[in-house]
Amino acid sequence: MKVRSSYWQLLPYLWPQWPLLIRGLACILGFVLFTLAVPYLAGQVAFYLGQGNVNRIAYWLGLATVVFLVRGLCQYGQNVFMIAAALNMVLNLRKRVYAHLHKLGLDYFETTQTGDLTYRLTEDIDRVGEIVDKLSHQFLSNFLQLIAIPIYMLYLNWPLTLAGLILAPLMAWLIGQFGQRLLVLSRQSQNQVSNLSAMLTEVFSGIRVVQAFAAQEYEVKRFNKEAEINRQAKYRALQLKSIQFPVVGFLEAVSIMLLFLLGGWQISQNQLTAQGFISFLAAVALLIQPIDLMISNYNEYKQTEASVERIFELMAKEPSISEKSNAQAMPRVMGKVEYRHVDFAYNPDQPVLKDLCLNASPGDVIALVGSSGAGKSTLINLLLRFYDPQKGQILVDDIDIRDVTLTSLRHQIGIVPQDVTLFSGTIAENIGYGQEKLDISAIQEAAKIANAHSFITQFSQGYHTWVGERGVNLSGGQRQRLAIARAVANDPRILILDEATSALDSESEALVQEALERVMQNRTVFIIAHRLSSVRRADCILVIEQGQVVEAGTHSSLLSQEGRYARFYAQQLYTDE
Numbered sequence: 001m002k003v004r005s006s007y008w009q010l011l012p013y014l015w016p017q018w019p020l021l022i023r024g025l026a027c028i029l030g031f032v033l034f035t036l037a038v039p040y041l042a043g044q045v046a047f048y049l050g051q052g053n054v055n056r057i058a059y060w061l062g063l064a065t066v067v068f069l070v071r072g073l074c075q076y077g078q079n080v081f082m083i084a085a086a087l088n089m090v091l092n093l094r095k096r097v098y099a100h101l102h103k104l105g106l107d108y109f110e111t112t113q114t115g116d117l118t119y120r121l122t123e124d125i126d127r128v129g130e131i132v133d134k135l136s137h138q139f140l141s142n143f144l145q146l147i148a149i150p151i152y153m154l155y156l157n158w159p160l161t162l163a164g165l166i167l168a169p170l171m172a173w174l175i176g177q178f179g180q181r182l183l184v185l186s187r188q189s190q191n192q193v194s195n196l197s198a199m200l201t202e203v204f205s206g207i208r209v210v211q212a213f214a215a216q217e218y219e220v221k222r223f224n225k226e227a228e229i230n231r232q233a234k235y236r237a238l239q240l241k242s243i244q245f246p247v248v249g250f251l252e253a254v255s256i257m258l259l260f261l262l263g264g265w266q267i268s269q270n271q272l273t274a275q276g277f278i279s280f281l282a283a284v285a286l287l288i289q290p291i292d293l294m295i296s297n298y299n300e301y302k303q304t305e306a307s308v309e310r311i312f313e314l315m316a317k318e319p320s321i322s323e324k325s326n327a328q329a330m331p332r333v334m335g336k337v338e339y340r341h342v343d344f345a346y347n348p349d350q351p352v353l354k355d356l357c358l359n360a361s362p363g364d365v366i367a368l369v370g371s372s373g374a375g376k377s378t379l380i381n382l383l384l385r386f387y388d389p390q391k392g393q394i395l396v397d398d399i400d401i402r403d404v405t406l407t408s409l410r411h412q413i414g415i416v417p418q419d420v421t422l423f424s425g426t427i428a429e430n431i432g433y434g435q436e437k438l439d440i441s442a443i444q445e446a447a448k449i450a451n452a453h454s455f456i457t458q459f460s461q462g463y464h465t466w467v468g469e470r471g472v473n474l475s476g477g478q479r480q481r482l483a484i485a486r487a488v489a490n491d492p493r494i495l496i497l498d499e500a501t502s503a504l505d506s507e508s509e510a511l512v513q514e515a516l517e518r519v520m521q522n523r524t525v526f527i528i529a530h531r532l533s534s535v536r537r538a539d540c541i542l543v544i545e546q547g548q549v550v551e552a553g554t555h556s557s558l559l560s561q562e563g564r565y566a567r568f569y570a571q572q573l574y575t576d577e
């Protein structure tokens, strides 16, 4: 969805900073007022210089020193207060965007590149912070100076002022045109950098595949190509800025030459004194810096507009799964699960589950078997409410899962996924993942059930051993046992086992199997089964084909039916031999 670009969207994040903004504003006003005193002081010094009156010169220079000191203090104040306000705003924005992303469903993350999200949350938000800081102190202060100084100049000598400002509308128009073009180039450049970041995240997280396929050179070439496109996009923006400054600088020079011409004529006509002209020129000199800063601020403002758009594009995404306003926390369940005539499709024209019915009593072990793509994982995705069915209902302990809060539902369900993800942190933190305060005894208990306690305690730092990136290397079996411990750390009544397809050595396999047998006791268990051993002991085997339960029963009853399951079983036995 395209979001209308607007800095106004930042206001709700900026206004809570009003105490800092007011202090900053007071300092800006002070800075501008004391800046205005400078041309007046220059005029006085010039006057007494003409008379050679050293005492008066010293008096006015003394006053000027005080003015510069106070002006410097105000400048310091405007910087620190506005920087603090901008950084607080960035922090709020970053927290809100991150929390918002966590409200979005799995469907969003499955279609979005991680690197792109990371870039928006870091670089784009930082850019917005920088421009808000600049706009709040530099822009406001410069803007006030650009209003106040010409007013003072008009008071000093209006014909000279008009002559000096005659080219100002042309300059403003040119700056506006450059700004629009910069916005377009920045959009391209920011999207380009985001693509680069997305590509890097993908490559580094898949580095095993890259190396296994000896594809380093291929990846380097792909990177070089993207980096070159990135350079071109950046170069076009910088080239545009390089044209802008000489053009505007030339117009500034023409304006100043016009002043000299008119000033010289006024002096020749005795309408202006040399002291008056020096005072006027001091005011003009004060204008140059704010004009230049305003131009570069405006350029950055337009460039950063692309980042603001990219951030609020994320905030505009609606979660596909939402809680009802009156959703209650699900009480601790017994573990009864029922699917009632469930229809589901990821894409409207490709039905995945069709009129699916299923009943599991507390403590049942249900094995889901079927060919690849039959819909086994989808069935589980619906129980966790990663997606909602288009038709039908799913009930846990006779409560429709759409009537309860997502957190309370997901806390009732433990998962042992096929691929184990360990986060950077200690073993204890990984087992107790998501717990704000770790319950060490519960974590140890879970690790014992999962056959993980003994290998964990062999590490010199035990449960405090660091795992994840830059942590200790764990074997496939050890990782699986940690995953099993994590799944049962909350003691859930419902457990989902997505059996790992990759083979473990027989000792590891036995330890994992033993752990699984233990954690399955007194829980309702759904096994996405790949191994015959787990299928055989299931209370009910559901054979899923094209989104429907085509056979259901125990191992022996299904074998005697001599249907699809019997064929599937025979095929597996044959493959295993």
Ligand SMILES: Nc1ncnc2c1ncn2[C@@H]1O[C@H](COP(=O)(O)OP(=O)(O)OP(=O)(O)O)[C@@H](O)[C@H]1O
Residues within 6 Å of the ligand: 110, 346, 347, 352, 370, 371, 372, 373, 374, 375, 376, 377, 378, 379
């Ligand atoms: N996020 C998704 N978006 C669109 N289609 C999807 C998505 N996930 C799965 N599918 C499709 O839904 C169908 C069922 O997939 P599902 O993963 O549930 O099958 P499965 O039985 O678990 O397969 P496998 O045993 O290979 O894991 C497949 O056709 C698959 O391509």
